[in-house]
Amino acid sequence: MATDGATPAGSKSKLLVFDSKEDLAVSLAKYTAELSQKFAAERGAFTAVLSGGSLIDSLRFFDVSPTPHRSRFFWVSPGFTDHVEICWFHSKLTEPPYLESVDWSKWHVFWVDERVVPKDHEDSNYKLAFDGFLSKVPIPPGQVYAINDALSAEGAADDYEACLKQLVKNGVIAMSTATGFPRFDLQLLGMGPDGHIASLFPGHPLVNEKERWVTYIKDSPKPPPERITFTFPVINSSAYIAMVVTGAGKAGPVQKALSDKKTSSDLLPIEMAVLQDGEFTWFTDKPAVSLLQNK
Numbered sequence: 001m002a003t004d005g006a007t008p009a010g011s012k013s014k015l016l017v018f019d020s021k022e023d024l025a026v027s028l029a030k031y032t033a034e035l036s037q038k039f040a041a042e043r044g045a046f047t048a049v050l051s052g053g054s055l056i057d058s059l060r061f062f063d064v065s066p067t068p069h070r071s072r073f074f075w076v077s078p079g080f081t082d083h084v085e086i087c088w089f090h091s092k093l094t095e096p097p098y099l100e101s102v103d104w105s106k107w108h109v110f111w112v113d114e115r116v117v118p119k120d121h122e123d124s125n126y127k128l129a130f131d132g133f134l135s136k137v138p139i140p141p142g143q144v145y146a147i148n149d150a151l152s153a154e155g156a157a158d159d160y161e162a163c164l165k166q167l168v169k170n171g172v173i174a175m176s177t178a179t180g181f182p183r184f185d186l187q188l189l190g191m192g193p194d195g196h197i198a199s200l201f202p203g204h205p206l207v208n209e210k211e212r213w214v215t216y217i218k219d220s221p222k223p224p225p226e227r228i229t230f231t232f233p234v235i236n237s238s239a240y241i242a243m244v245v246t247g248a249g250k251a252g253p254v255q256k257a258l259s260d261k262k263t264s265s266d267l268l269p270i271e272m273a274v275l276q277d278g279e280f281t282w283f284t285d286k287p288a289v290s291l292l293q294n295k
């Protein structure tokens with residue numbers, strides 16, 4: 001059966017490897033819907049954080065099928081491999097049954113990073129998520145927290161941080177008693193081929209930010225250059241992280257992140273994503289884990 005992987009900070013870590021992007025998307029929809037139900041019942045709100053990039057495709061990717069879909073995935077941890085076959089309805093978050101069964105009124109949506117461009121610009125992560133996901137589900141518009149696109153990068157980061165602080169005060173966002181930073185229920189993240197997450201890039205001083213909740217970058221190596229981003233203390237205070245990584249182009253950083261041998265001097269941002277008290281799940285495909293030993 002399934003097994004948990006390494007637990008570096010006492011938190012849980014799991015690696016899921018899927019046969020196809022469709023299978024990954026089916027599982028991600030089920031995982032997200034279950035967490036939404038759990039937090040809506042426990043706290044009366046579900047705080048979900050999105051990234052840009054290919055993640056949104058994973059929330060909307062495949063076709064609807066009326067018949068159950070047989071999906072295989074693999075749980076992998078050092079020295080252990082198991083294959084599990086499961087039947088799921090071939091469904092995504094924006095289709096039945098989730099469209100009706102998820103309590104969308106409890107959702108509050110945030111971005112782990114955003115490009116400093118107008119909301120209707122092709123580069124906007126808000127636009128990407130709106131077109132592919134948010135426009136298809138009935139989340140109250142007042143609970144979708146886009147950046148203020150009239151501000152500079154610095155101003156937008158300050159404004160977003162102030163918004164988060166207000167929502168912590170109102171009890172919409174939980175606080176981590178362990179870290180003193182906001183504790184989002186679920187962060188749905190992607191990783192770039194260089195091992196970056198959010199807009200925290202390898203070798204950039206922002207990876208060391210310890211005080212701010214939200215900060216800004218004006219020299220992002222991935223275009224466009226101006227962005228705002230959550231900091232590591234906020235990412236690492238999450239209750240759950242789903243790290244969605246597919247494709248052979250990302251196999252190098254995946255191998256490095258999951259390797260037992262770590263040297264603190266050259267950590268990639270993905271290796272710095274270590275939950276203090278939460279569950280970190282990798283949603284991957286076979287090409288992304290092709291450099292791992294025990295797959």
Ligand SMILES: O=C(O)[C@H](O)[C@@H](O)[C@H](O)[C@H](O)COP(=O)(O)O
Pocket residue numbers: 051052053054055113114115125189190191192193196197198199222
């Ligand atoms: O604004 C962005 O560029 C993203 O939020 C970024 O952090 C993204 O998640 C990764 O770069 C992975 O992107 P891909 O999945 O497209 O490689």
